[in-house]
Amino acid sequence: MVDGCNRGGMAEEARRQPVGDVLEFAAETVDAADVRRNPPWQILIVDDDHEVHAITRVVLGEMTFEERPVRFLSAYTARQARSLLAENPGIAAILLDVVMETDDAGLKLVRHIREEMGNRQIRIILRTGQPGQAPERQVIAAYDINDYKAKSELTAQKLYTATVAALRSYQHIATIERGRQGLERVMEAAVHLAGLRSRSQFLAGLVGRASALVTNATTALLCGAGENGGVAILAEAGLPADPPAEAVADIAAALAAAPGDGQVRWGVRHGVAVLRGRDAAPLALCLLGGPFAEGDRPLLELLCTKAAVGLDNLRLYERLNEAQVATVHALGKLAEYKDEVTGDHVKRLGRWATAIARELHARGDFPQELDDWFCDTIGLASVLHDVGKVGIPDAILRKPGRLDEAEMAVMRDHASIGGSILRDACGGDRRGYLSMGAEIAESHHEKFDGSGYPRGLVGDAIPLAGRIVAVADVFDALLHRRPYKKAWDIAEVLDLLRAESGRHFDPRVVDAFLAVLTREGAGV
Numbered sequence: 001m002v003d004g005c006n007r008g009g010m011a012e013e014a015r016r017q018p019v020g021d022v023l024e025f026a027a028e029t030v031d032a033a034d035v036r037r038n039p040p041w042q043i044l045i046v047d048d049d050h051e052v053h054a055i056t057r058v059v060l061g062e063m064t065f066e067e068r069p070v071r072f073l074s075a076y077t078a079r080q081a082r083s084l085l086a087e088n089p090g091i092a093a094i095l096l097d098v099v100m101e102t103d104d105a106g107l108k109l110v111r112h113i114r115e116e117m118g119n120r121q122i123r124i125i126l127r128t129g130q131p132g133q134a135p136e137r138q139v140i141a142a143y144d145i146n147d148y149k150a151k152s153e154l155t156a157q158k159l160y161t162a163t164v165a166a167l168r169s170y171q172h173i174a175t176i177e178r179g180r181q182g183l184e185r186v187m188e189a190a191v192h193l194a195g196l197r198s199r200s201q202f203l204a205g206l207v208g209r210a211s212a213l214v215t216n217a218t219t220a221l222l223c224g225a226g227e228n229g230g231v232a233i234l235a236e237a238g239l240p241a242d243p244p245a246e247a248v249a250d251i252a253a254a255l256a257a258a259p260g261d262g263q264v265r266w267g268v269r270h271g272v273a274v275l276r277g278r279d280a281a282p283l284a285l286c287l288l289g290g291p292f293a294e295g296d297r298p299l300l301e302l303l304c305t306k307a308a309v310g311l312d313n314l315r316l317y318e319r320l321n322e323a324q325v326a327t328v329h330a331l332g333k334l335a336e337y338k339d340e341v342t343g344d345h346v347k348r349l350g351r352w353a354t355a356i357a358r359e360l361h362a363r364g365d366f367p368q369e370l371d372d373w374f375c376d377t378i379g380l381a382s383v384l385h386d387v388g389k390v391g392i393p394d395a396i397l398r399k400p401g402r403l404d405e406a407e408m409a410v411m412r413d414h415a416s417i418g419g420s421i422l423r424d425a426c427g428g429d430r431r432g433y434l435s436m437g438a439e440i441a442e443s444h445h446e447k448f449d450g451s452g453y454p455r456g457l458v459g460d461a462i463p464l465a466g467r468i469v470a471v472a473d474v475f476d477a478l479l480h481r482r483p484y485k486k487a488w489d490i491a492e493v494l495d496l497l498r499a500e501s502g503r504h505f506d507p508r509v510v511d512a513f514l515a516v517l518t519r520e521g522a523g524v
């Protein structure tokens with residue numbers, strides 16, 4: 001059904017407008033940079049009357065808003081409009097007829113846009129030639145439209161005014177939405193960065209997130225003070241590019257600025273923000289590309305503030321980690337003074353334990369327990385396996401020859417003594433060298449079949465780190481000479497591992513260890 005529209009006023013004014021090539025007025029005559037800087041507003045005309053399209057283009061063809069021209073898309077049915085909307089997500093406004101292929105095709109399109117597409121930003125001006133078909137009060141109340149015009153009253157001036165108001169309103173909503181999305185990206189980036197535990201990962205993550213955050217950024221550089229007053233690039237993301245001279249000057253100024261100067265230095269082709277932590281030299285985050293949106297400045301500033309806090313936390317974590325490593329080494333040395341076992345055994349044990357853990361992880365075994373942290377920690381934590389020997393009398397610990405049953409019972413206490421010392425030392429921390437060391441100390445003499453000590457745990461009830469260290473400890477002890485025994489041949493040791501698989505040792509751990517030995521040899 002076709003509208004019987006009366007566009008008298010508008011048509012009369014349109015005839016006075018220069019017609020020209022109004023269908024082609026947009027991007028072809030301007031260069032690509034202008035289009036990037038001033039992209040046209042996209043306006044969709046939906047009407048089954050071709051004349052309405054032509055007149056609208058004549059009336060609004062030369063208009064600009066905020067120095068941006070307009071570009072029209074035309075649909076002659078609601079169905080065509082759906083396709084154009086799906087293909088052009090940046091459409092700012094629709095001039096929409098009501099009666100097209102059906103009496104309410106336009107109204108159904110409104111529902112489709114708002115509810116099915118979830119597009120709340122696009123501004124919808126309803127233009128109807130049959131107000132009786134879609135009474136203004138009912139339509140405004142029932143449909144999420146932004147303006148309602150009867151074609152009979154729509155002069156060129158009124159159409160222009162309504163369109164400018166729609167574009168302004170769309171611009172405000174789009175700005176708020178961009179800001180909301182930007183904030184979401186900053187918060188998401190802050191959470192991601194806070195989870196990283198290495199400085200290089202952190203810096204790489206930061207430049208990656210920054211280049212994705214700022215519109216039209218092609219390159220992100222993280223810079224610190226270099227030699228002789230220069231600038232050193234510590235991390236970069238995006239297209240490889242050297243900062244131009246004016247960007248270098250702003251980076252140097254940002255690095256030298258007084259604390260409290262968190263301002264973003266914003267050039268035509270670059271933006272520089274500073275990260276200032278509590279007790280480290282400042283860093284400058286430089287973005288190249290552009291043109292940049294003014295609204296991206298506070299986002300970049302916020303990202304840098306969050307990242308500076310993240311870097312401070314990372315430094316604290318690194319110090320804590322260094323303190324734990326130093327403690328582990330000191331405790332390991334303490335045990336070495338008491339025992340006749342050399343530091344070399346402990347080092348080899350750590351390497352074997354790490355290799356077994358990585359092999360099991362690569363195979364996908366023990367997914368609940370094994371992760372990168374476990375593999376990175378077990379080597380050093382295993383240094384602590386016999387630390388409980390500090391509590392065993394020298395007469396027993398250094399006794400030449402075999403221990404009797406009573407002495408053996410005392411000797412066995414080293415497992416629970418070690419566990420107890422380390423549990424006290426690690427406090428509530430469940431993911432550190434000391435906590436894993438405690439687990440290893442108290443479980444490395446447990447046996448898979450339940451015949452071990454101190455608790456006689458069976459199978460998976462024995463902590464995985466203890467099961468791994470048990471294999472590595474026995475393997476290395478047998479392969480090397482001790483005061484009370486000669487070194488075994490590798491073949492004899494491997495036979496024992498196979499024989500004890502499922503008895504003393506977890507078969508999956510033995511299997512992984514044999515694969516490591518086959519691949520790397522026993523000389524690691």
Ligand SMILES: [Fe+2]
Pocket residue numbers: 385386414444445
């Ligand atoms: Fe032991």
